[in-house]
Amino acid sequence: MSFIARIVASKIFALTLLAGVGVYLLIIPAFTGQLGANPIERLLHVSGEIAIWTLGAVLSLTPLRVLYPRSAIVNALNRHRRWIGVSACIYGLVHFSCHVLYQGDWDDLLQSFTKPFTWFGLTGLSILVLLALTSNNWAVRKLGGKRWKLLHRLAYLAAAVLIFHQSIAGKGHWYIARWLLGILVLLEGARIAKKAWPSSAKSP
């Protein structure tokens, strides 16, 4: 294992990076007054962005492993699947908390729950919470590998619902969501292609 791969594989590296994104983009700006004219809206948008890109990151790990099975860095990254997934859920919960704060009171919060836009976000977040709660070894043992794997395929559903949620979130935010969708579709496509034609390299 190369030096870089060894660093990437370390738990401290992974946790520093995952928490660091939040510290750098949410906490430091909040305490230094860098959130601009509408601070909670800023936190709301940024936390949502972090959550969905983190979810995108964990979903890209399997295709990357299939595509580059011998890459030391890809394998190192794959050791952190659980923590990346749990981080996506935590940032999602931060995002939801910001939504509650942004609405300000019960009336406005209840109003927001009447919008399909909110339902998509909540559906995705509920899945992430369920997956985070069953991400520990105990749950894997309890459910059995097969059922656990099946359950955790829901991550794809969460991604689909959340990318849709993000794509309709802003007047122009689709232009951000489509990048994530594009990358994931590309990776999944390559993974499926490689599985369907595994020996394309060997065949004449």
Add this chain to the structure above:
Amino acid sequence: MHIQKKYSWQLPDSAVTPESHHMRRREFLKTCGLGLAVGAFVPNMARGATFGFPDSLNPSDTLPGVKLTPYSDITGYNNFYEWGLDKGDPKVNANKGWKTEPWTIEIGGLCRKPAKYDVNDLVRTIGGIEQRNYRHRCVEAWSMVIPWDGFALSKLVTMAEPQTEAKYLRFTSFLDPKNCPGQQTHDFPWPYTEGLTLPEATNELAFLATGIYGKPLLNQNGAPIRLVVPWKYGFKGAKSLVRIDFVAEQPATLWNQMAPDEYGFYANVNPEVDHPRWSQKTERVIGAGFFGSRQPTLRFNGYEKEVADLYKGLDLRKNF
């Protein structure tokens, strides 16, 4: 003597000067001498229409307790997609050498006096500018109170002498994909267009702004000249205008083309008609800080008395 009429939308100067401005004044006195030196190093913010400043705000006491939004928020929190999707983008991207002076605006279409004007000449021809404090309600459910400098749109309409077939006005923003990054993408049908009915345009509230807080508009706010329609959602206020046309048919507008179910042609502020994705009943006040609460949104953004007659017999739920 110059006698000024008081309108209900003219907020009192005294009630609205933000504290930060008092503080700034004090600081200014302290560093008076230094100020002159610093002036030479002010960043190169291209200024638009400079004619008519300083102008004056008519004092009035009809809306007590309303606080003006700080200048830094008005000039740092902008929806101006030509210069980026993030609200902090326009302040940066629109000030990388983009020139808004000199600037030509063309008045055309179904009118007897079509003409091209340099913006400063237009202000001169109209007879100068005045300051008005207007509520500003964004369709995204946040609000500001902005002291605009400019002139009533009705003056321009009168000057252009619309023909009888003219039923609408179409406002067109600049198209400069070479210098404007947002316009290099095909995500929006540039240039930005907006529209008003002729009766809306001749309502005394409809305004063409050339400044904010007694200073020429900055690029991020739509320099050198932009539309302000305070009883409608902010997106109606097309920025950096290059054309105003009198037309017979309801003009296509950018946001209405993008998402007709979300952004109607009228776009009157209406707490009873929700946006598909959020409620319009309340609004977050910009500048109120981290824990600032929401305030109820008013019908026609508080200008019901002045504009409700324009929509008599119109179903405002359908014609949102």
